[in-house]
Amino acid sequence: MFPDIIVNNVGGNENLKDPLCSVNDWQGVLNLNLLHTIEINNFFIPYMKKKRWGRICHISSISALENQGHPAYCSAKAAVNAYVRSVGRYLAKDKIVMNCIMPGAILTENGYWDIIKKSNKKIYNNYAKNRMAIERMGLASEITNFVIFACSEYASFSVGSAFLVDGGQGKSFQQR
Numbered sequence: 009m010f011p012d013i014i015v016n017n018v019g020g021n022e023n024l025k026d027p028l029c030s031v032n033d034w035q036g037v038l039n040l041n042l043l044h045t046i047e048i049n050n051f052f053i054p055y056m057k058k059k060r061w062g063r064i065c066h067i068s069s070i071s072a073l074e075n076q077g078h079p080a081y082c083s084a085k086a087a088v089n090a091y092v093r094s095v096g097r098y099l100a101k102d103k104i105v106m107n108c109i110m111p112g113a114i115l116t117e118n119g120y121w122d123i124i125k126k127s128n129k130k131i132y133n134n135y136a137k138n139r140m141a142i143e144r145m146g147l148a149s150e151i152t153n154f155v156i157f158a159c160s161e162y163a164s165f166s167v168g169s170a171f172l173v174d175g176g177q178g179k180s181f182q183q184r
Contacts (some may be wrong), residue, residue: 010052010055010056011052011061011070012056012059012063012072013063013064013065013159014049014052014060014065014075015064015065015066015067015155015159016045016048016049016064016065016066016150017065017067018040018041018044018045019040019081019084019085020037020040020041020081021037021078021080021081022036022040022080024077024078024080024081026121027078027079027158028089029079029080031113033080034040034080034083037078037080037081038080038084038087039082039095040084040089041084041085041087041088042084042087042091045066045088046091048051049064049095049106050053052064053099053104055098056099056104057099057104058092058113060103060143061103061104062099062102062103062104062105063104063105063106063158063159063160064099064104064105064106065106065107065108065109065155065158065159066088066091066106066107066109067108067109067111067126067151067155068085068088068089068092068109068110068170069081069110069111070110070111070112070172070174070177070178071085071086072085072086072088072089072110072170073086073110073172074177074178074179076112076177082142084159085110088108088147089108089110089170090118090119090168091172092106092107092108092168092169093168093169094168095168096167096168096169097110097124097167100167100168101165101168103127105158105163105164105166105167106122106167106168107158107163107166107167107168107169107170107171107176108156108169108170108171108174109151109155109158109170109173109176110170110171110172110174111146111173112140112146112172112173112174112175112176112177113140113145113146113153113174113175113177114141114145114146114147114148115146115147116148121145139174139177140175140176140177141175141177142175142176145175146173146174146175149164149172151173154171154173158171167182
């Protein structure tokens with residue numbers, strides 16, 4: 009049995025701090041965020057083609073669109089979006105829909121924002137108030153709802169699409 013649905017939900021910046029880090033550091037971030045998911049997809053797509061149905065959803069990031077992290081991470085997530093857009097078009101003829109979700113700041117237990125909230129509530133509250141249009145961080149369940157949609161029959165027309173789910177975090181939407 010092979011899956012009808014793949015959700016590629018892995019990512020990170022490998023704790024890089026130096027924006028001018030080595031090519032090997034960049035390669036590690038690209039492997040984690042993009043290349044391993046391509047390997048997974050390449051293994052299962054032939055089976056989806058035989059069935060003439062499948063859903064592939066990548067978890068990208070708002071960082072794909074604007075500087076929200078280390079340059080290697082932002083670049084890797086932008087590459088995920090480009091991969092989804094181009095390969096998604098190719099797969100559409102076989103009734104395979106590939107999309108990606110671009111979350112903004114999400115509050116998860118022991119995650120980045122949870123650590124900030126516990127260690128420096130002032131920074132956390134300031135960020136939520138000044139960067140998030142909804143004045144709070146997102147919840148994993150709010151991303152899950154978009155993943156469920158992207159993996160359903162209802163997403164049949166959203167070929168190679170990228171869904172921004174960021175609570176209004178994006179700078180291009182900030183009031184001035």
